[in-house]
Amino acid sequence: MAKFLHIADIHLGIKRYNLPDRTGDFFRAWCDVIERYALNRRVDFVLIAGDLFDRRLVEPQAANHAMAMLMKLAEARIPVVVIEGNHDQHEATSRFSWLRSFSQWGYIKLLEPHWDDDGVATMIEWDDDQKKGSFIDIADARIFGSNWYGATTGNVLPLLAQAALEKKRADATNIMLLHSDVEGQLNHRVQNALSIAKLVTMREAVDYLALGHTHKRFEIDGWAYNPGSLEACSVDEVEAPRGAFLVETDGTNIKTEFFAAGADYFQRPFKRLAHEVGNAEDPEVVRAEILETLRQVGALTNELDDQQKPVIELTLRGQLGFKNSLLRLDKLKEQAIDELHPLGLIINNKTIPRQLAVAVGLSRDMPRSERELRVIEDLIKQDSRFASQAAELAPLVVEAKRMALEGESPEKILHLLEARLFPGLPAAPESAQAEGAD
Ligand SMILES: [Mn+2]
Structure with a gap:
Protein backbone atom coordinates (compact mmCIF):
# COMPACT_ATOMS: atom_id res chain seq x y z
CA MET A 1 0.00 0.00 0.00
CA ALA A 261 -8.43 24.96 -6.39
CA GLY A 262 -10.88 27.45 -4.92
CA ALA A 263 -13.41 24.92 -3.69
CA ASP A 264 -11.06 22.95 -1.42
CA TYR A 265 -8.01 25.16 -0.84
CA PHE A 266 -6.90 28.78 -1.23
CA GLN A 267 -7.29 30.37 -4.62
CA ARG A 268 -7.34 34.03 -5.55
CA PRO A 269 -10.76 34.97 -6.95
CA PHE A 270 -10.87 36.62 -10.38
CA LYS A 271 -13.64 38.75 -11.83
CA ARG A 272 -13.71 39.06 -15.58
CA LEU A 273 -15.66 42.02 -16.92
CA ALA A 274 -16.36 43.35 -20.38
CA HIS A 275 -17.31 46.91 -21.18
CA GLU A 276 -18.51 48.23 -24.54
CA VAL A 277 -17.43 51.86 -24.94
CA GLY A 278 -20.20 54.24 -25.97
CA ASN A 279 -20.25 56.79 -28.75
CA ALA A 280 -19.07 59.71 -26.68
CA GLU A 281 -16.49 62.03 -28.25
CA ASP A 282 -15.17 63.09 -24.84
CA PRO A 283 -12.57 60.79 -23.20
CA GLU A 284 -13.67 62.06 -19.78
CA VAL A 285 -17.19 60.74 -20.35
CA VAL A 286 -15.97 57.35 -21.59
CA ARG A 287 -13.69 57.01 -18.57
CA ALA A 288 -16.57 57.79 -16.22
CA GLU A 289 -18.69 55.09 -17.90
CA ILE A 290 -15.93 52.52 -17.52
CA LEU A 291 -15.47 53.43 -13.87
CA GLU A 292 -19.19 52.94 -13.33
CA THR A 293 -18.93 49.38 -14.71
CA LEU A 294 -16.02 48.73 -12.35
CA ARG A 295 -17.98 50.11 -9.40
CA GLN A 296 -20.71 47.53 -9.87
CA VAL A 297 -18.19 44.82 -8.94
CA GLY A 298 -16.00 47.01 -6.80
CA ALA A 299 -18.72 47.98 -4.35
CA LEU A 300 -18.36 44.52 -2.90
CA THR A 301 -14.59 44.33 -2.82
CA ASN A 302 -14.07 47.10 -0.26
CA GLU A 303 -15.33 45.07 2.69
CA LEU A 304 -13.49 41.87 1.76
CA ASP A 305 -10.45 40.74 3.68
CA ASP A 306 -7.17 40.63 1.79
CA GLN A 307 -7.41 36.97 0.85
CA GLN A 308 -10.75 37.42 -0.83
CA LYS A 309 -10.06 40.58 -2.78
CA PRO A 310 -10.33 39.70 -6.43
CA VAL A 311 -8.10 40.44 -9.36
CA ILE A 312 -10.32 42.24 -11.82
CA GLU A 313 -9.79 41.77 -15.53
CA LEU A 314 -11.60 44.37 -17.60
CA THR A 315 -11.82 44.01 -21.37
CA LEU A 316 -12.80 47.12 -23.30
CA ARG A 317 -14.45 46.71 -26.69
CA GLY A 318 -16.15 48.89 -29.29
CA GLN A 319 -15.19 51.94 -31.31
CA LEU A 320 -13.64 55.01 -29.77
CA GLY A 321 -14.52 58.45 -31.08
CA PHE A 322 -10.95 59.62 -30.44
CA LYS A 323 -7.33 58.52 -30.39
CA ASN A 324 -6.57 55.57 -28.13
CA SER A 325 -3.97 57.45 -26.12
CA LEU A 326 -6.57 60.04 -25.03
CA LEU A 327 -8.36 57.35 -23.08
CA ARG A 328 -5.61 57.60 -20.43
CA LEU A 329 -6.11 54.15 -18.95
CA ASP A 330 -3.31 54.76 -16.44
CA LYS A 331 -5.41 57.52 -14.90
CA LEU A 332 -8.50 55.35 -14.86
CA LYS A 333 -6.58 52.49 -13.27
CA GLU A 334 -5.21 54.69 -10.51
CA GLN A 335 -8.65 56.05 -9.71
CA ALA A 336 -10.28 52.60 -9.73
CA ILE A 337 -7.64 51.06 -7.45
CA ASP A 338 -7.87 54.02 -5.05
CA GLU A 339 -11.60 53.72 -4.80
CA LEU A 340 -12.23 49.97 -5.03
CA HIS A 341 -9.06 48.30 -3.65
CA PRO A 342 -9.04 45.12 -5.73
CA LEU A 343 -5.87 43.01 -5.43
CA GLY A 344 -5.13 44.06 -8.98
CA LEU A 345 -6.72 45.47 -12.08
CA ILE A 346 -5.78 44.21 -15.52
CA ILE A 347 -7.17 46.25 -18.41
CA ASN A 348 -7.33 44.73 -21.88
CA ASN A 349 -7.93 47.53 -24.31
CA LYS A 350 -9.47 46.04 -27.44
CA THR A 351 -11.21 49.21 -28.57
CA ILE A 352 -10.55 50.57 -32.03
CA PRO A 353 -10.45 54.27 -32.87
CA ARG A 354 -13.38 54.88 -35.19
CA GLN A 355 -11.27 55.98 -38.15
CA LEU A 356 -9.48 52.62 -38.09
CA ALA A 357 -12.57 50.52 -37.63
CA VAL A 358 -12.76 48.13 -40.57
CA ALA A 359 -15.35 45.37 -40.62
CA VAL A 360 -16.01 45.53 -36.89
CA GLY A 361 -18.46 42.92 -35.66
CA LEU A 362 -18.67 41.03 -38.96
CA SER A 363 -20.30 37.67 -38.47
CA ARG A 364 -18.64 34.56 -39.84
CA ASP A 365 -22.07 33.38 -40.93
CA MET A 366 -22.31 36.25 -43.39
CA PRO A 367 -21.62 35.21 -46.99
CA ARG A 368 -18.12 35.99 -48.17
CA SER A 369 -19.35 38.43 -50.82
CA GLU A 370 -21.18 40.49 -48.21
CA ARG A 371 -18.21 40.55 -45.91
CA GLU A 372 -15.99 41.72 -48.74
CA LEU A 373 -18.41 44.51 -49.48
CA ARG A 374 -18.39 45.65 -45.84
CA VAL A 375 -14.59 45.67 -45.65
CA ILE A 376 -14.32 47.76 -48.81
CA GLU A 377 -17.02 50.13 -47.62
CA ASP A 378 -15.21 50.69 -44.32
CA LEU A 379 -11.93 51.28 -46.11
CA ILE A 380 -13.55 53.91 -48.35
CA LYS A 381 -15.02 55.62 -45.29
CA GLN A 382 -11.51 56.31 -44.05
CA ASP A 383 -10.98 58.79 -46.89
CA SER A 384 -12.97 61.94 -46.13
CA ARG A 385 -13.29 62.76 -49.87
CA PHE A 386 -15.38 59.63 -50.51
CA ALA A 387 -16.72 58.83 -47.03
CA SER A 388 -20.26 60.05 -47.78
CA GLN A 389 -20.51 57.90 -50.93
CA ALA A 390 -19.00 54.73 -49.45
CA ALA A 391 -22.20 52.70 -49.79
CA GLU A 392 -22.48 53.41 -53.53
CA LEU A 393 -18.78 53.11 -54.29
CA ALA A 394 -18.17 49.76 -52.62
CA PRO A 395 -20.18 47.69 -55.15
CA LEU A 396 -18.40 49.53 -57.94
CA VAL A 397 -14.99 48.54 -56.56
CA VAL A 398 -16.17 44.93 -56.33
CA GLU A 399 -17.36 45.07 -59.92
CA ALA A 400 -14.03 46.53 -61.11
CA LYS A 401 -12.19 43.77 -59.25
CA ARG A 402 -14.36 41.11 -60.89
CA MET A 403 -13.61 42.52 -64.36
CA ALA A 404 -9.87 42.60 -63.64
CA LEU A 405 -9.91 38.99 -62.48
CA GLU A 406 -11.77 37.99 -65.65
CA GLY A 407 -9.03 39.57 -67.75
CA GLU A 408 -11.00 42.54 -69.07
CA SER A 409 -8.91 45.33 -70.59
CA PRO A 410 -7.96 48.32 -68.41
CA GLU A 411 -9.86 50.55 -70.85
CA LYS A 412 -13.06 48.70 -70.29
CA ILE A 413 -12.68 48.93 -66.52
CA LEU A 414 -11.96 52.64 -66.83
CA HIS A 415 -15.15 53.06 -68.86
CA LEU A 416 -17.15 51.41 -66.15
CA LEU A 417 -15.67 53.63 -63.46
CA GLU A 418 -16.18 56.82 -65.48
CA ALA A 419 -19.72 55.95 -66.41
CA ARG A 420 -20.67 55.34 -62.79
CA LEU A 421 -18.66 58.10 -61.15
CA PHE A 422 -19.35 60.80 -63.72
CA PRO A 423 -22.61 59.80 -65.39
CA GLY A 424 -22.87 63.26 -67.05
CA LEU A 425 -19.74 62.81 -69.17
CA PRO A 426 -20.00 61.41 -72.68
CA ALA A 427 -18.36 58.04 -72.95
CA ALA A 428 -14.95 58.14 -74.61
CA PRO A 429 -14.83 56.25 -77.94
CA GLU A 430 -13.12 52.85 -77.87
CA SER A 431 -10.49 54.06 -80.31
CA ALA A 432 -9.55 57.21 -78.38
CA GLN A 433 -6.91 55.45 -76.28
CA ALA A 434 -5.13 53.95 -79.29
CA GLU A 435 -5.05 57.25 -81.17
CA GLY A 436 -3.71 59.17 -78.19
CA ALA A 437 -0.84 56.74 -77.76
CA ASP A 438 0.94 57.84 -80.97
MN1 LIG B 1 4.13 24.78 -15.80
Whole structure:
Protein backbone atom coordinates (compact mmCIF):
# COMPACT_ATOMS: atom_id res chain seq x y z
CA MET A 1 0.00 0.00 0.00
CA ALA A 2 1.09 3.54 -0.59
CA LYS A 3 -0.57 6.88 0.01
CA PHE A 4 0.75 9.99 -1.71
CA LEU A 5 0.01 13.52 -2.86
CA HIS A 6 0.52 14.24 -6.56
CA ILE A 7 0.93 17.90 -7.52
CA ALA A 8 2.66 19.77 -10.34
CA ASP A 9 3.33 23.27 -11.67
CA ILE A 10 3.55 25.14 -8.37
CA HIS A 11 5.44 27.98 -10.11
CA LEU A 12 6.83 29.50 -6.91
CA GLY A 13 8.22 32.98 -7.50
CA ILE A 14 5.93 33.73 -10.44
CA LYS A 15 5.58 37.39 -11.45
CA ARG A 16 2.73 38.39 -13.68
CA TYR A 17 0.73 41.47 -14.65
CA ASN A 18 2.90 43.65 -12.43
CA LEU A 19 1.02 42.38 -9.36
CA PRO A 20 3.54 41.61 -6.60
CA ASP A 21 0.78 40.17 -4.39
CA ARG A 22 0.18 37.38 -6.89
CA THR A 23 3.55 35.83 -5.99
CA GLY A 24 2.18 35.48 -2.45
CA ASP A 25 -0.96 33.76 -3.75
CA PHE A 26 1.12 30.95 -5.23
CA PHE A 27 2.93 30.57 -1.92
CA ARG A 28 -0.39 30.48 -0.05
CA ALA A 29 -1.80 27.79 -2.37
CA TRP A 30 1.38 25.71 -1.93
CA CYS A 31 1.20 26.01 1.89
CA ASP A 32 -2.50 25.28 1.98
CA VAL A 33 -2.21 22.14 -0.15
CA ILE A 34 0.82 20.75 1.71
CA GLU A 35 -0.77 21.39 5.13
CA ARG A 36 -4.15 19.92 4.24
CA TYR A 37 -3.32 16.99 2.01
CA ALA A 38 0.25 15.97 2.83
CA LEU A 39 0.81 16.79 6.52
CA ASN A 40 -2.74 16.37 7.87
CA ARG A 41 -3.41 13.27 5.76
CA ARG A 42 -0.09 11.68 6.73
CA VAL A 43 0.93 10.64 3.21
CA ASP A 44 3.93 8.38 2.58
CA PHE A 45 5.42 10.82 0.06
CA VAL A 46 4.73 13.86 -2.13
CA LEU A 47 5.23 13.85 -5.91
CA ILE A 48 5.96 17.07 -7.80
CA ALA A 49 5.82 16.49 -11.56
CA GLY A 50 7.87 19.51 -12.63
CA ASP A 51 7.84 23.32 -12.38
CA LEU A 52 8.12 23.64 -8.61
CA PHE A 53 9.72 26.98 -9.49
CA ASP A 54 8.60 29.45 -12.10
CA ARG A 55 12.12 29.99 -13.31
CA ARG A 56 15.49 28.32 -13.40
CA LEU A 57 17.15 31.23 -11.58
CA VAL A 58 15.33 30.89 -8.27
CA GLU A 59 15.08 34.18 -6.39
CA PRO A 60 15.63 34.32 -2.62
CA GLN A 61 11.93 34.87 -1.93
CA ALA A 62 10.92 31.85 -4.04
CA ALA A 63 13.56 29.71 -2.28
CA ASN A 64 12.11 30.79 1.08
CA HIS A 65 8.62 29.94 -0.12
CA ALA A 66 9.75 26.46 -1.12
CA MET A 67 11.71 25.87 2.09
CA ALA A 68 8.85 26.93 4.37
CA MET A 69 6.98 23.77 3.40
CA LEU A 70 9.93 21.51 2.54
CA MET A 71 11.20 21.96 6.13
CA LYS A 72 7.83 20.99 7.57
CA LEU A 73 7.68 17.94 5.34
CA ALA A 74 11.22 16.99 6.38
CA GLU A 75 10.23 17.31 10.06
CA ALA A 76 7.26 15.05 9.40
CA ARG A 77 9.60 12.64 7.56
CA ILE A 78 7.57 12.84 4.36
CA PRO A 79 9.90 12.54 1.35
CA VAL A 80 9.29 14.89 -1.60
CA VAL A 81 10.08 13.35 -4.99
CA VAL A 82 10.61 15.87 -7.77
CA ILE A 83 11.46 16.06 -11.47
CA GLU A 84 12.48 19.07 -13.51
CA GLY A 85 9.95 20.95 -15.60
CA ASN A 86 10.56 23.25 -18.52
CA HIS A 87 10.58 26.22 -16.14
CA ASP A 88 13.13 24.95 -13.65
CA GLN A 89 15.32 22.55 -15.64
CA HIS A 90 19.11 22.71 -15.38
CA GLU A 91 21.13 24.58 -17.95
CA ALA A 92 22.65 22.49 -20.70
CA THR A 93 26.07 24.02 -20.02
CA SER A 94 26.22 23.47 -16.26
CA ARG A 95 25.93 20.59 -13.83
CA PHE A 96 24.32 22.91 -11.32
CA SER A 97 20.70 23.85 -10.75
CA TRP A 98 18.75 24.95 -7.73
CA LEU A 99 16.67 21.78 -7.81
CA ARG A 100 19.88 19.73 -7.69
CA SER A 101 21.05 21.83 -4.75
CA PHE A 102 17.80 21.33 -2.86
CA SER A 103 18.21 17.63 -3.58
CA GLN A 104 21.84 17.62 -2.36
CA TRP A 105 20.72 19.30 0.87
CA GLY A 106 18.21 16.51 1.39
CA TYR A 107 14.97 18.46 1.12
CA ILE A 108 13.81 16.86 -2.12
CA LYS A 109 14.73 13.78 -4.12
CA LEU A 110 15.38 14.89 -7.67
CA LEU A 111 15.06 11.89 -9.98
CA GLU A 112 16.87 11.80 -13.32
CA PRO A 113 17.32 8.90 -15.73
CA HIS A 114 20.83 8.02 -16.82
CA TRP A 115 21.66 8.25 -20.53
CA ASP A 116 24.74 6.59 -21.94
CA ASP A 117 26.65 7.83 -24.99
CA ASP A 118 24.69 5.54 -27.31
CA GLY A 119 21.40 7.15 -26.27
CA VAL A 120 20.28 4.24 -24.13
CA ALA A 121 18.38 5.09 -20.94
CA THR A 122 19.02 3.28 -17.68
CA MET A 123 17.15 3.64 -14.42
CA ILE A 124 19.56 3.71 -11.50
CA GLU A 125 18.45 3.19 -7.92
CA TRP A 126 18.47 6.23 -5.63
CA ASP A 127 21.65 6.47 -3.58
CA ASP A 128 20.96 8.29 -0.33
CA ASP A 129 24.64 9.13 0.29
CA GLN A 130 25.14 10.55 -3.20
CA LYS A 131 21.61 11.96 -3.21
CA LYS A 132 21.24 10.90 -6.82
CA GLY A 133 19.26 8.38 -8.81
CA SER A 134 16.51 7.61 -11.31
CA PHE A 135 14.12 5.65 -9.14
CA ILE A 136 13.32 5.27 -5.46
CA ASP A 137 11.27 2.87 -3.35
CA ILE A 138 8.98 4.37 -0.73
CA ALA A 139 6.28 2.35 1.05
CA ASP A 140 4.94 -0.18 -1.48
CA ALA A 141 5.73 2.02 -4.46
CA ARG A 142 8.61 2.45 -6.88
CA ILE A 143 8.88 5.91 -8.37
CA PHE A 144 10.75 6.59 -11.61
CA GLY A 145 11.81 10.05 -12.82
CA SER A 146 12.38 11.68 -16.19
CA ASN A 147 13.67 14.99 -17.52
CA TRP A 148 11.98 17.60 -19.68
CA TYR A 149 12.33 16.65 -23.35
CA GLY A 150 10.11 19.19 -25.09
CA ALA A 151 9.18 18.29 -28.66
CA THR A 152 11.24 15.08 -28.56
CA THR A 153 9.24 13.54 -25.69
CA GLY A 154 7.50 11.20 -28.13
CA ASN A 155 10.82 9.73 -29.25
CA VAL A 156 12.24 9.46 -25.75
CA LEU A 157 9.24 7.92 -24.02
CA PRO A 158 9.53 4.36 -25.43
CA LEU A 159 13.20 4.34 -24.34
CA LEU A 160 12.26 5.44 -20.82
CA ALA A 161 9.47 2.86 -20.77
CA GLN A 162 11.93 0.12 -21.70
CA ALA A 163 14.34 1.26 -18.97
CA ALA A 164 11.56 1.36 -16.37
CA LEU A 165 10.22 -2.03 -17.44
CA GLU A 166 13.63 -3.58 -16.77
CA LYS A 167 13.52 -2.26 -13.21
CA LYS A 168 9.84 -2.81 -12.56
CA ARG A 169 9.18 -3.71 -8.94
CA ALA A 170 7.01 -6.78 -8.46
CA ASP A 171 4.05 -6.64 -6.09
CA ALA A 172 4.29 -2.86 -5.81
CA THR A 173 2.82 0.22 -7.44
CA ASN A 174 5.14 1.46 -10.19
CA ILE A 175 4.97 5.19 -10.84
CA MET A 176 6.58 7.41 -13.48
CA LEU A 177 6.92 11.19 -13.18
CA LEU A 178 6.62 12.97 -16.52
CA HIS A 179 6.47 16.64 -17.44
CA SER A 180 4.69 16.73 -20.81
CA ASP A 181 1.52 17.84 -22.51
CA VAL A 182 -0.68 15.19 -24.08
CA GLU A 183 -2.61 15.48 -27.33
CA GLY A 184 -6.22 16.54 -26.92
CA GLN A 185 -5.66 17.95 -23.42
CA LEU A 186 -4.21 21.37 -24.06
CA ASN A 187 -5.18 24.70 -22.56
CA HIS A 188 -3.89 26.38 -25.65
CA ARG A 189 -2.76 25.06 -28.97
CA VAL A 190 0.71 23.60 -28.89
CA GLN A 191 2.42 21.89 -31.77
CA ASN A 192 3.89 18.43 -31.26
CA ALA A 193 1.92 17.46 -28.17
CA LEU A 194 2.73 13.94 -27.03
CA SER A 195 0.47 11.50 -28.87
CA ILE A 196 -1.63 8.94 -27.01
CA ALA A 197 0.05 6.27 -29.14
CA LYS A 198 3.42 7.23 -27.62
CA LEU A 199 1.98 7.73 -24.16
CA VAL A 200 0.72 4.15 -23.95
CA THR A 201 4.23 2.78 -24.57
CA MET A 202 4.65 3.54 -20.86
CA ARG A 203 1.54 1.57 -19.86
CA GLU A 204 3.22 -1.79 -19.36
CA ALA A 205 5.99 -0.34 -17.21
CA VAL A 206 3.93 1.74 -14.80
CA ASP A 207 0.62 1.60 -12.96
CA TYR A 208 0.39 5.34 -12.35
CA LEU A 209 1.74 8.03 -14.69
CA ALA A 210 2.16 11.22 -12.65
CA LEU A 211 1.96 14.03 -15.20
CA GLY A 212 2.64 17.74 -15.01
CA HIS A 213 2.97 20.63 -17.47
CA THR A 214 -0.59 21.23 -18.71
CA HIS A 215 -2.17 23.67 -16.25
CA LYS A 216 -5.50 21.89 -16.30
CA ARG A 217 -6.69 18.72 -14.63
CA PHE A 218 -7.20 15.59 -16.73
CA GLU A 219 -6.94 11.83 -16.48
CA ILE A 220 -6.57 9.15 -19.10
CA ASP A 221 -7.93 5.60 -18.76
CA GLY A 222 -7.44 5.35 -15.02
CA TRP A 223 -3.64 5.33 -15.13
CA ALA A 224 -2.38 8.72 -16.37
CA TYR A 225 -3.18 11.68 -14.12
CA ASN A 226 -2.48 15.39 -14.50
CA PRO A 227 -3.55 17.62 -11.58
CA GLY A 228 -2.97 20.99 -13.31
CA SER A 229 -1.21 23.94 -11.73
CA LEU A 230 -1.97 24.82 -8.09
CA GLU A 231 -2.87 28.42 -8.99
CA ALA A 232 -3.76 30.15 -12.26
CA CYS A 233 -0.60 31.36 -13.99
CA SER A 234 -2.56 33.62 -16.34
CA VAL A 235 -6.07 35.04 -16.56
CA ASP A 236 -6.81 32.56 -19.35
CA GLU A 237 -6.27 29.68 -16.93
CA VAL A 238 -8.70 30.96 -14.32
CA GLU A 239 -11.63 28.85 -15.46
CA ALA A 240 -9.68 25.62 -16.02
CA PRO A 241 -10.15 23.01 -13.30
CA ARG A 242 -6.92 22.43 -11.38
CA GLY A 243 -5.78 21.11 -8.03
CA ALA A 244 -4.16 18.14 -6.33
CA PHE A 245 -4.57 14.36 -6.36
CA LEU A 246 -4.46 12.38 -3.13
CA VAL A 247 -3.78 8.81 -4.19
CA GLU A 248 -4.02 5.49 -2.41
CA THR A 249 -2.64 2.45 -4.16
CA ASP A 250 -2.39 -1.24 -3.55
CA GLY A 251 -0.27 -2.82 -6.28
CA THR A 252 -2.02 -2.10 -9.56
CA ASN A 253 -5.08 -0.84 -7.73
CA ILE A 254 -5.39 2.97 -7.90
CA LYS A 255 -7.78 5.14 -5.90
CA THR A 256 -7.67 8.90 -6.41
CA GLU A 257 -9.33 11.79 -4.65
CA PHE A 258 -9.17 15.22 -6.29
CA PHE A 259 -9.05 18.53 -4.41
CA ALA A 260 -10.02 21.52 -6.49
CA ALA A 261 -8.43 24.96 -6.39
CA GLY A 262 -10.88 27.45 -4.92
CA ALA A 263 -13.41 24.92 -3.69
CA ASP A 264 -11.06 22.95 -1.42
CA TYR A 265 -8.01 25.16 -0.84
CA PHE A 266 -6.90 28.78 -1.23
CA GLN A 267 -7.29 30.37 -4.62
CA ARG A 268 -7.34 34.03 -5.55
CA PRO A 269 -10.76 34.97 -6.95
CA PHE A 270 -10.87 36.62 -10.38
CA LYS A 271 -13.64 38.75 -11.83
CA ARG A 272 -13.71 39.06 -15.58
CA LEU A 273 -15.66 42.02 -16.92
CA ALA A 274 -16.36 43.35 -20.38
CA HIS A 275 -17.31 46.91 -21.18
CA GLU A 276 -18.51 48.23 -24.54
CA VAL A 277 -17.43 51.86 -24.94
CA GLY A 278 -20.20 54.24 -25.97
CA ASN A 279 -20.25 56.79 -28.75
CA ALA A 280 -19.07 59.71 -26.68
CA GLU A 281 -16.49 62.03 -28.25
CA ASP A 282 -15.17 63.09 -24.84
CA PRO A 283 -12.57 60.79 -23.20
CA GLU A 284 -13.67 62.06 -19.78
CA VAL A 285 -17.19 60.74 -20.35
CA VAL A 286 -15.97 57.35 -21.59
CA ARG A 287 -13.69 57.01 -18.57
CA ALA A 288 -16.57 57.79 -16.22
CA GLU A 289 -18.69 55.09 -17.90
CA ILE A 290 -15.93 52.52 -17.52
CA LEU A 291 -15.47 53.43 -13.87
CA GLU A 292 -19.19 52.94 -13.33
CA THR A 293 -18.93 49.38 -14.71
CA LEU A 294 -16.02 48.73 -12.35
CA ARG A 295 -17.98 50.11 -9.40
CA GLN A 296 -20.71 47.53 -9.87
CA VAL A 297 -18.19 44.82 -8.94
CA GLY A 298 -16.00 47.01 -6.80
CA ALA A 299 -18.72 47.98 -4.35
CA LEU A 300 -18.36 44.52 -2.90
CA THR A 301 -14.59 44.33 -2.82
CA ASN A 302 -14.07 47.10 -0.26
CA GLU A 303 -15.33 45.07 2.69
CA LEU A 304 -13.49 41.87 1.76
CA ASP A 305 -10.45 40.74 3.68
CA ASP A 306 -7.17 40.63 1.79
CA GLN A 307 -7.41 36.97 0.85
CA GLN A 308 -10.75 37.42 -0.83
CA LYS A 309 -10.06 40.58 -2.78
CA PRO A 310 -10.33 39.70 -6.43
CA VAL A 311 -8.10 40.44 -9.36
CA ILE A 312 -10.32 42.24 -11.82
CA GLU A 313 -9.79 41.77 -15.53
CA LEU A 314 -11.60 44.37 -17.60
CA THR A 315 -11.82 44.01 -21.37
CA LEU A 316 -12.80 47.12 -23.30
CA ARG A 317 -14.45 46.71 -26.69
CA GLY A 318 -16.15 48.89 -29.29
CA GLN A 319 -15.19 51.94 -31.31
CA LEU A 320 -13.64 55.01 -29.77
CA GLY A 321 -14.52 58.45 -31.08
CA PHE A 322 -10.95 59.62 -30.44
CA LYS A 323 -7.33 58.52 -30.39
CA ASN A 324 -6.57 55.57 -28.13
CA SER A 325 -3.97 57.45 -26.12
CA LEU A 326 -6.57 60.04 -25.03
CA LEU A 327 -8.36 57.35 -23.08
CA ARG A 328 -5.61 57.60 -20.43
CA LEU A 329 -6.11 54.15 -18.95
CA ASP A 330 -3.31 54.76 -16.44
CA LYS A 331 -5.41 57.52 -14.90
CA LEU A 332 -8.50 55.35 -14.86
CA LYS A 333 -6.58 52.49 -13.27
CA GLU A 334 -5.21 54.69 -10.51
CA GLN A 335 -8.65 56.05 -9.71
CA ALA A 336 -10.28 52.60 -9.73
CA ILE A 337 -7.64 51.06 -7.45
CA ASP A 338 -7.87 54.02 -5.05
CA GLU A 339 -11.60 53.72 -4.80
CA LEU A 340 -12.23 49.97 -5.03
CA HIS A 341 -9.06 48.30 -3.65
CA PRO A 342 -9.04 45.12 -5.73
CA LEU A 343 -5.87 43.01 -5.43
CA GLY A 344 -5.13 44.06 -8.98
CA LEU A 345 -6.72 45.47 -12.08
CA ILE A 346 -5.78 44.21 -15.52
CA ILE A 347 -7.17 46.25 -18.41
CA ASN A 348 -7.33 44.73 -21.88
CA ASN A 349 -7.93 47.53 -24.31
CA LYS A 350 -9.47 46.04 -27.44
CA THR A 351 -11.21 49.21 -28.57
CA ILE A 352 -10.55 50.57 -32.03
CA PRO A 353 -10.45 54.27 -32.87
CA ARG A 354 -13.38 54.88 -35.19
CA GLN A 355 -11.27 55.98 -38.15
CA LEU A 356 -9.48 52.62 -38.09
CA ALA A 357 -12.57 50.52 -37.63
CA VAL A 358 -12.76 48.13 -40.57
CA ALA A 359 -15.35 45.37 -40.62
CA VAL A 360 -16.01 45.53 -36.89
CA GLY A 361 -18.46 42.92 -35.66
CA LEU A 362 -18.67 41.03 -38.96
CA SER A 363 -20.30 37.67 -38.47
CA ARG A 364 -18.64 34.56 -39.84
CA ASP A 365 -22.07 33.38 -40.93
CA MET A 366 -22.31 36.25 -43.39
CA PRO A 367 -21.62 35.21 -46.99
CA ARG A 368 -18.12 35.99 -48.17
CA SER A 369 -19.35 38.43 -50.82
CA GLU A 370 -21.18 40.49 -48.21
CA ARG A 371 -18.21 40.55 -45.91
CA GLU A 372 -15.99 41.72 -48.74
CA LEU A 373 -18.41 44.51 -49.48
CA ARG A 374 -18.39 45.65 -45.84
CA VAL A 375 -14.59 45.67 -45.65
CA ILE A 376 -14.32 47.76 -48.81
CA GLU A 377 -17.02 50.13 -47.62
CA ASP A 378 -15.21 50.69 -44.32
CA LEU A 379 -11.93 51.28 -46.11
CA ILE A 380 -13.55 53.91 -48.35
CA LYS A 381 -15.02 55.62 -45.29
CA GLN A 382 -11.51 56.31 -44.05
CA ASP A 383 -10.98 58.79 -46.89
CA SER A 384 -12.97 61.94 -46.13
CA ARG A 385 -13.29 62.76 -49.87
CA PHE A 386 -15.38 59.63 -50.51
CA ALA A 387 -16.72 58.83 -47.03
CA SER A 388 -20.26 60.05 -47.78
CA GLN A 389 -20.51 57.90 -50.93
CA ALA A 390 -19.00 54.73 -49.45
CA ALA A 391 -22.20 52.70 -49.79
CA GLU A 392 -22.48 53.41 -53.53
CA LEU A 393 -18.78 53.11 -54.29
CA ALA A 394 -18.17 49.76 -52.62
CA PRO A 395 -20.18 47.69 -55.15
CA LEU A 396 -18.40 49.53 -57.94
CA VAL A 397 -14.99 48.54 -56.56
CA VAL A 398 -16.17 44.93 -56.33
CA GLU A 399 -17.36 45.07 -59.92
CA ALA A 400 -14.03 46.53 -61.11
CA LYS A 401 -12.19 43.77 -59.25
CA ARG A 402 -14.36 41.11 -60.89
CA MET A 403 -13.61 42.52 -64.36
CA ALA A 404 -9.87 42.60 -63.64
CA LEU A 405 -9.91 38.99 -62.48
CA GLU A 406 -11.77 37.99 -65.65
CA GLY A 407 -9.03 39.57 -67.75
CA GLU A 408 -11.00 42.54 -69.07
CA SER A 409 -8.91 45.33 -70.59
CA PRO A 410 -7.96 48.32 -68.41
CA GLU A 411 -9.86 50.55 -70.85
CA LYS A 412 -13.06 48.70 -70.29
CA ILE A 413 -12.68 48.93 -66.52
CA LEU A 414 -11.96 52.64 -66.83
CA HIS A 415 -15.15 53.06 -68.86
CA LEU A 416 -17.15 51.41 -66.15
CA LEU A 417 -15.67 53.63 -63.46
CA GLU A 418 -16.18 56.82 -65.48
CA ALA A 419 -19.72 55.95 -66.41
CA ARG A 420 -20.67 55.34 -62.79
CA LEU A 421 -18.66 58.10 -61.15
CA PHE A 422 -19.35 60.80 -63.72
CA PRO A 423 -22.61 59.80 -65.39
CA GLY A 424 -22.87 63.26 -67.05
CA LEU A 425 -19.74 62.81 -69.17
CA PRO A 426 -20.00 61.41 -72.68
CA ALA A 427 -18.36 58.04 -72.95
CA ALA A 428 -14.95 58.14 -74.61
CA PRO A 429 -14.83 56.25 -77.94
CA GLU A 430 -13.12 52.85 -77.87
CA SER A 431 -10.49 54.06 -80.31
CA ALA A 432 -9.55 57.21 -78.38
CA GLN A 433 -6.91 55.45 -76.28
CA ALA A 434 -5.13 53.95 -79.29
CA GLU A 435 -5.05 57.25 -81.17
CA GLY A 436 -3.71 59.17 -78.19
CA ALA A 437 -0.84 56.74 -77.76
CA ASP A 438 0.94 57.84 -80.97
MN1 LIG B 1 4.13 24.78 -15.80
